[in-house]
Amino acid sequence: MRELPHEESDRRAAAGEPFALRYRVPREAGEEVRFLDAVYGDQRKLAADIEDFALLRSDGMPTYHLASCADDIDLQITEVIRGQDHLSNTFKHVLIFEAAGAKPPQFAHLPLLVAPDGSKLSKRKHGPVVSVTTYRDAGFLPEAFINFLCLLGWSPKDDREKMSRDELVQAFSLENINRANAVVNFQDPLAGSLTAQPGSSHQDAFPEETFDPKAIWLNAEHIRGxxxxxxxxxxxxxxxxxxxxxxxxxxxxxxxxxxxxxxxxxxxxxxxxxxxAPELAAYDPAELIPQKGDAATAAKVLQKAREILATTEFTHDALDKNLRAAAQELGLKAGQMFQPIRVAVCGRKNAPPLFETLEVLGRDITLRRIEQARAKLD
RNA sequence: GGCGCUAUCGUCUAGGGGUUAGGACGGAAGAUUCUCAAUCUUCAAACCCGGGUUCGAUUCCCGGUAGCGCUACCA
CATH class of the missing domain: 1.10.8 (Helicase, Ruva Protein; domain 3)
Known part of the structure; x- marks a missing residue:
């Protein structure tokens, strides 16, 4: 249809035959389209390898290629930075810019972020695990997430990993961008589970293992900072x-x-x-029993703790001093003394340091929880 | 199929004609410690394959292979 005479095509269009408007790409032998990409360098392609692509659909709507270029020209865009999946399309865009009498903008194509299986991230295929809102809702700091993203496909060339927004802006340059795709090492907890209900709450649907370990680490780094x-x-x-x-x-x-x-x-x-929480969640009373001890040991510790804590000043140093002394008095190691108290007060074995914790909790809550723990031992 | 892009530890990467191929995450072990963390130390772990070029290629060139992208009247 490429060689259809104007008269004939006009006639058929007038007759109501549907048609699309295409770019007639030059077919002269050796004709080349080229542009300089800021990341991928000099790009050239034989015009003969570019097909006559559509500009207007048969419903009159412009295609992405036309609309995008028209918009860039209107807005006088000078730099186009986008995914590498557009690298091949750029030859068409250059053709459109030239046909419109506009100077093509500076192009910079970025390597793609891909899933562990190598496929590019897609909302349709990967769903909420690749959505930034998922990361936000899980508690990623914006600056940490940006930091993580910047390190995919780019590096400051020194050994810095944790970087602030300012440092990133300072160090960034298109020249240092890699040309190979980068894997976002996520694990989809929903993958393969046919039971995943669309629309159900994702609050607990994304355990820590979902996210790229490096993103987690960077986030922790930023939190500590x-x-x-x-x-x-x-x-x-x-x-x-x-x-x-x-x-x-x-x-x-x-x-x-x-x-x-x-x-x-x-x-x-x-x-x-x-x-x-005013009240502790239920916990297993066996947790109260310290290393190398039994229920009696736990009871003894809690009894002693109750006495000490009834009068000791609730400051780190006083608590430290008196509780250690109590342990010695009972013939126990510090750890054996502290664990029952920690569990009584926190409801679990792993928690922040004991004295600071008691300090924040205060005497009333501490004593009440110790009482409750003693009751559990009976 | 055609065209294009890419190829260093599991992952993110540094490097580059001669290096013990560096760092980080994750993993393992240890130190520290009232538990957990944090912190520190140590360990395991990589140049896709084949040809060139060269005194010497992981590095440069070519080919292969693999992955990815584009190849829509989708963006």
Missing amino acids: LTLEDLSARLLPIVHAAGYDVSEEKMLQVTPLIRERIKLLRDALTAADFFF
């Missing part, structure tokens, strides 16, 4: 959203105890729950 005030302020809304009634002051006290223990902001909910 935040001031207590900043981190506390970012944590508070999350804690409130989870239904806890926590004051700014309380949050600020808790923050230093969990700052080095959380990797994602949402981890605060599990790392510090016992600070927030």
Whole structure:
């Protein structure tokens, strides 16, 4: 149809025959289309290898290629930075720009972010695991996530990994961009599970293992780099959203105890729950029993702790001194003394350091939880 | 099929004609410690294959292979 005479095609169009408008690519032998890509360098292609692509669909709507170029010309775009999946299409775009009498912008194509299986990330294929909102909701810091993304397909050429926005802006250059695709090492917890309900809450659908380990690590790094005030302020809304009634002051006290223990902001909910909830969640009383001890040991420790804590000043140093002394008095190692108290007060074995924890919890709550723990041992 | 892009530890990457091929994450082991973290130390782990060029290629060139992309009246 390429050689259809104008009269004939006009006639058929007038007769109502549907048609699309195509770019008639020059077919002269040796004719080349070329452009300089800021990342991939000099690009050239034989015009003969470019097919006559559509500009207008039969419904009169422009195709992406035409619309995109028209828009760039209108807006006087000078730099086009986009995915490498457009590298081949760029030859068509150059043709369009030239046909429109416009100077093609500077192009820079970036390597693609791909899934562990090598396929490019797609909303359709990979779903919410590749959505930035998923990362945001899981508690990734914007600056950490950007940091992570920048390190995929680009590097500052020195050994820096954790970088602030300013440092990234400072160090970034198109020349240092890699040309190979980068794998985002995620694991889709929903993959293959036919039971995944679309529209169901994804709140718990994305465990930590879902995300690229390096992204997690970088996030933890950024969290540790935040001031207590900043981190506390970012944590508070999350804690409130989870239904806890926590004051700014309380949050600020808790923050230093969990700052080095959380990797994602949402981890605060599990790392510090016992600070927030008035009542402890149920736990196994066996947890109260220390190493090399039995229920009697636990009971003895809690009894002693109750006495000590009834009068000891609730400061780190006083608690440290008196509880250690108590351990010695009972003929126990410090750890054996501390564990039952920790479990009584936190509801689990792994928690922030004991004295700081008691300090924040305060005497009333501490004594009450120790009482409850003693009751569990009976 | 045609055209194009790419190829260093599992992953992200540095490097580059002669190196013990560097770092980071993750993994393993250890130190520290009231648990968990954090921190520190150590270990395992890579130049896709084949030809050239060269005194010498992981590096440069060519070919192969593989992956990816484009090849839509989808963006």
